[in-house]
Amino acid sequence: MSDDVRFMRLALALGRRGLGTTWPNPSVGAVVVDPGTGRILGTGATAPGGRPHGETLALADAGADARGAALYVTLEPCSHHGRTPPCTDAILAAGIARVASALEDPDPRVAGRGHALLRQGGVSVETGLMREAAARDHAGHITRVTRGRPALHLKLARTRDGFCAGAGPERLRITGPVADGAVHLWRAHADAILIGIGTARADDPSLTVRLPGLAGRSPLRIVLDSHLHLSPASVLARTARDTGTLVLTTRSAPAHARRALEALGVEIATVPADAAGRIDLPAALAHLGTRGLTRLCSEGGPRLAEALAQADLIDACTLVTAPVELGAAGGLPALGRELTRALASEEFRVAERLRLGPDEAVTYERAI
Template sequence: MSDDASFMRLALALGRRGLGTTWPNPSVGAVVVEPGTGRILGAGATAPGGRPHGEPLALAEAGAAARGATLYVTLEPCSHHGRTPPCTDAILAAGIARVVSAIEDPDSRVAGRGHALLRAGGVIVETGLMGEAAARDHIGHITRVTRGRPAIHLKLARTRDGFCASAGPERLRITGPVADGAVHLWRAHADAILIGIGTARADDPSLTVRLPGLAARSPLRIVLDSHLMLSPASVLARTARDTATLVLTTRSAPAHARRALEALGVEIAILPADVAGRVDLPTALAHLGERGLTRLCSEGGPRLADAFARADLIEACTLVTGPAELGAAGGLKALGPDLTGALASERFRLAERLLLGPDEAATYEKVF
């Protein structure tokens, strides 16, 4: 592996640490390196809340030593004035001689202008190093600025024979503690978790991150609830003041139900309904994009997953398969026909397979 690739790999790792904490901004990793010696002069990643960006943090750590150095960055430096000055200004002022940038930023406010400004200022700019990995890390930002919605990552658990729930009223335990820990880590890297009202009523989940030291990383919890049936006694409602909770509903929602949930700290958003009277899914995702959400983890059931697949709204899907089987007793199938067809098509590829104790996690990613 070249030195350039090693430093870009470090920048990517730094950026990944902030995933789920920086929205609406991308989590950008940056490393300043002294040419010749390979000494790392400074490193940084976008701070929680999206500011400061990774580049000025890395430059500040490097100080005067940044003059003549190389900057490795996972996304094209911004060139527009927002709540912070352009990163290109900071790079030029620091005297950076060379910038190695993984990918161009598709945001219309940047879109190559950052690289062009640096070149015009005499900086050597090289792009494309580890671009595929960077595009995967920044899929939330890319999806939001190009499609107006967050990137969707479905997560579904199933038995070895393909069921997610038993035929009876008893709750089915599918995965073990290792897989459960992985799920909580995935949650910590999401901006929000989405479920449907069916899952909310059947499982009464908390949808929080329950890993040591990461409790504060619990993302926004969202429930699709077209007729506002979420109980005020549910865990989600009772803990809404501790962990932000948003319910997406329609005008059919009873006023008394809305008042009861809002009194507990639940935020209610009234959105248009589709022809079936349910919250219109594309409109709901556009609403979340307008709020600044970039990475949405869907932990709903098979009906919601199929709705996402039918509307071609999935960027990735992770299937966690446990060792148990329901056999002839059967139950509810984890994968509906639309999601099954999508994952089997050329639009998706198997990107990763992990063993999590006795369980297996297979992640499929959309091919762009």
């Protein structure tokens, strides 16, 4: 393994720690290295809330030693003035001699300008180091900038014979504790969790992160509820002041239901309806994009999953398969026809296979 790859891997690992906490900004990792000795002089990652940026923190960590050093960064340094000065200015002022950047930022305010300004300032710039890994980590930022919506990661659990629920009203527990822990880690790395009103009413979930040390990483909880059927007695409504809860509804929702939920701290937003009176999914995700959300994890049921597939809104899908079977009793199939077709198409590839105790998780990803 080359030193460049080793240092970029560290930068990527630093950036991943902040996933789910930095929106609307990407979680960028940065490492400052002495090119002669290979000694790490400073490290940084985008702070919660999106500022300061990872490059700024890494340069501050390195201090005066940054002069003449190399900077490894997972995304092109910003070149525009926002709430903070451009990272390109900080890099030039610190005297960095070389920048190794994994990925050009598609944000039109940057889009190669950051790299160009550094070169104009006399910095040696190399791009594309571990580009594929960086694109995967920054998929949410890329999707919001290029498609106007957050990247959507669909998660579904199923039995070995393909069911996600039994034939009766009782809730079917499919996966084991190791897989359940993985789900909570995915939640911690998401900006928001999305479910439909059917799941909200059937399961009454909390949708929080319940892993040791990560209790504060619970993401925004979003419910698609065209007629505001979410009960004020539900866990989501009762805990809305502790963990952010957003309900997307339509104009046909009754005003009294809106007032009851808002009194508990639930935020209500109205989005367009489709021809059948249901929430228009592309419009709903576009609305979330305007809010700055970049990484959305869907934990709804197969009906929502199929609707997302029909609307071509799925960017990654993780299927967790347990070694149990329902057999002749049958139940509710986990995968609908359109989702099955999408995952088998050339648009998606198997990106990861994990053994989670007795369960197996396979993640399909759309090419970025």
